[in-house]
Amino acid sequence: MKRIKKSGPVILQAVALVAIVLSLSVASSRLWGGKPEKVELPAAFTLRAEMPLPEVAAVNGFPKKILQKAFSLQPGEARGKTLGDLGLSIEEAEEHLRKAHALGQQHSSKNWVKIFSKFALWFAFLPIAFYLVLRNRMTPKVRKGMLAASLLIFGVALGSDPNPMGTIKDTITLLGISGVVFPPRAIALSVFLLTVILANKFICSWGCHLGVFQDLLHRINRGKRDRRGTIPQWKPPFWLSNGIRVATFAALTGVAFLWAYDLIEPIDPFRVFKPAHLGIAGGIAVFLVLTASLLVYRPWCNFFCPFGLVGWLGEKISIFKMKVDYENCPKCDACVKVCPSTAMDAILYQDKVIPDCYACGACMDICPTDAIQFGTGRRERPTKEWMEIPKGGNGTQKPDRISVAA
Ligand code: SF4
Ligand code: SF4
Incomplete structure (x- = not known):
């Protein structure tokens, strides 16, 4: 209630x-x-070998500079030429045009x-x-x-x-x-x-x-x-x-x-x-x-x-990451409970696969002994003694800071 x-x-x-x-x-x-900001790409172009190049641009609705980019033409060179004059098959011409058109569209949409x-x-x-x-x-x-x-x-x-x-x-x-x-x-x-x-x-x-x-x-x-x-x-x-x-x-x-x-x-x-x-x-x-x-x-x-x-x-090779200093960690699990995901559980207990950590800092903030740092270098491995401490702590933590419900 x-x-x-x-x-x-x-x-x-x-x-x-x-x-x-x-x-x-x-x-x-x-x-x-x-x-x-987003562009629709045409599914197919209308192309025929006898088409003059300016007509290719007009029929397919793109500016002439796309033709220049697609076929590496100098300004004005498109005039008086047909698609067939380029010595390309229709498939090859379409491929060139598709790429140049896509890049042109991307650029002008931004x-x-x-x-x-x-x-x-x-x-x-x-x-x-x-x-x-x-x-x-x-x-x-x-x-x-x-x-x-x-x-x-x-x-x-x-x-x-x-x-x-x-x-x-x-x-x-x-x-x-x-x-x-x-x-x-x-x-x-x-x-x-x-x-x-x-x-x-x-x-x-x-x-x-x-x-x-x-x-x-x-x-x-x-x-x-x-x-x-x-x-x-x-x-x-x-x-x-x-x-x-x-x-x-x-x-x-x-x-x-x-x-x-x-x-x-x-x-x-x-x-x-x-x-x-x-x-x-x-x-x-x-x-x-x-x-x-x-x-x-x-x-x-x-x-x-x-x-x-x-x-x-990419996180797997991050330079700065959440790390545990096991010598100062009383194993109170406060960080595990406060972490909004399962990342801290995996980090603390050294699981092979560590889920996404979003560097939110909640685990650092709650740690009663400042045993978690956002630092460089490899993550330490827990000592044998630490592994033997029961979950929930060895009594060194400050209870007022770890009252996180499970
Ligand atoms: S920084 Fe945030 S997401 Fe990462 S382990 Fe700590 S509490 Fe979890
Ligand atoms: S914060 Fe989330 S939505 Fe944004 S890029 Fe990263 S994973 Fe994708």
């Missing part, structure tokens, strides 16, 4: 947050306006001012989050403030694109559909992966607007002290969440290469930041992801996101 009473305010806060994000996002996407602003702000924001985690200043209040700030800046104000998931999803689908890689996207993907490798999944932890949105909703359901769900929360086993994520990645890749189709696009939950483009499938996906976020930590990231999967692999 007490829990039911407490769940009312949680649901109200969550609904209010979603309503604020949606309404502000409508206003901000109108302000940015203009560029579509809002470069927004993209550069977003990266500049990421470079300013992520070091602040890094400093707070490193110095163990990421208290529950600060964490919620940082998540809210990230959501407002990178999601509401700067919109859905670019985002870490888009870089990998769109790279795979463009490669599958048109056989090309858009160089600026490859650069963005490399930058994101670098942040993952430098500091444990850091772009996901603090910079990805959909990631922080899910995170904030999950923590709204954990009250001020950010310790356990007011409405009971579930930590899914990693084999299940990662199994589904691997299958999603394989399906995305297979469908892009075999059927030239972007499987995630219709349900892309990043569209929560451009609500006018949500559509019915997108609306249902966003509703499910955001509702599930109250009960499960970052459901989209852990169950479906292709960047989540690649980032999890």
